[in-house]
Amino acid sequence: MSTNYAFIGAGNMAKAMIGGILSSGLAAPDCVTASNPSAPKLDALKEEFGIRTIQQGNAKAAAQADVLVLSVKPYLYETVIAEIRDVVKPETIVVMIAAGQTLSANETRFGKPVKLVRVMPNTPALVGEAMSAVCFNANITPEDRTIVMAMLNSFGKAEEVPEKLMDAVTGVSxxxxxxxxxxxxxxxxxxxxxxxxxxxxxxxxxxxxxxxxxxxxxxxxxxxxxxxxxxxxxxxxxxxxxxxxxxxxxxxxxxxxxxxxxxxxxxxx
Missing domain, CATH: 1.10.3730.10 (ProC C-terminal domain-like)
Incomplete structure (x- = not known):
């Protein structure tokens, strides 16, 4: 069965990740969805990649995702999670790529068991040469890890680190x-x-x-x-x-x- 990827936020990092997922064959364009308030950004992604787009459709995108990437600014996490937490499926892998967003803080925001992944990529993702650090919460299975690492390695290199090293990762990569x-x-x-x-x-x-x-x-x-x-x-x-x-x-x-x-x-x- 195909994995459905959804992105809340349609900025440069989402674009880089979508490009990696598609070019590596992890998913077809009709298995990737992006949600964003800005129609021009969504139109650009749709034109370049042929993916599905939803304007102002965060809850709808989250409800259908197997892998959900929260590609929004750190200050928007509380608002976005409040909007989607009731529709995120128990088996959905939620990937956070914002600086300073800890696993524990966002587990609390969801208010229910959720599969959370914290990732720190960098801007060379835009040319397929990112260095990404990743850590997982206790609900992530070995199969989930495989899916996440394949996604991250599709636009660069990735290594798992303990969450306590995420601040060091910010400095060095x-x-x-x-x-x-x-x-x-x-x-x-x-x-x-x-x-x-x-x-x-x-x-x-x-x-x-x-x-x-x-x-x-x-x-x-x-x-x-x-x-x-x-x-x-x-x-x-x-x-x-x-x-x-x-x-x-x-x-x-x-x-x-x-x-x-x-x-x-x-x-x-």
Whole structure:
């Protein structure tokens, strides 16, 4: 039997997830439904993917879902759950993708036994390269886990973590694309300073970051070892590395992620 997926909210993350589900063959377009107040957003999803759409139809979408993704802003969770809790089936898997939304808080909002999954994806989902962390409540079965992990891996990579690490995940992957974009921009600025055209500089910088990340993931080597392999004695790279160390690159990154994690912890209270 086909799995029916429903999305409440039709923003960029919902679009990325829908694209992954369809391109991986997990579901056909007629098994995916999106509900949203905005008709233009729904029309765009319908035109691109051929899915079913419902304007202002959260309860209807929730009632027919086997997997229900709450793709709305954190402050809307209380309102949306109040709207759908009476129609969500006991066997429906409810996936939450908003920062700061804990399993226990939303179990209380449903006011009945519910299968809840908390996910922290990131924006590279839009190009099929998300890094998603996931944790499950006690009602999730092994079969449910398989369904959820297949969905998450359809638009990137996913790993299960204990819920207590979700704030750390926010710092190291949820928010980190912004740090990486700043690094790419800075590298490109330096290349422009030395005469390279801006567009070409972004290509060189971005592709170098992409390739370096693949080296870490695919070789399994420690990043420090990979760095050492590029640093020839007395060469150009070790001069640059020494300059970065003198400027406090490592401590700046650690401080930034620490600040991000602490903000996430405040939001989760």
């Amino acid at each position: 949820g928010s980190s694309p912004a740090y990486v974009y700043m690094f790419i921009e800075a590298m490109a600025d330096a290349a422009v300073l030395h005469g390279m055209p801006r567009k070409q500089a972004y290509t060189f910088a971005a592709q170098s970051v992409l390739g370096s990340a693949k080296m870490v993931l695919e070789t399994g080597m420690h990043p420090g070892e990979l760095k050492d392999n590029v640093c020839s004695p007395g060469g150009t790279t070790i001069e640059a590395v020494a300059s970065l160390e003198a400027s406090g690159l490592r401590s700046a990154v650690i401080d930034a992620i620490d600040t991000c994690v602490k903000k996430s912890q405040e939001m989760s209270k």
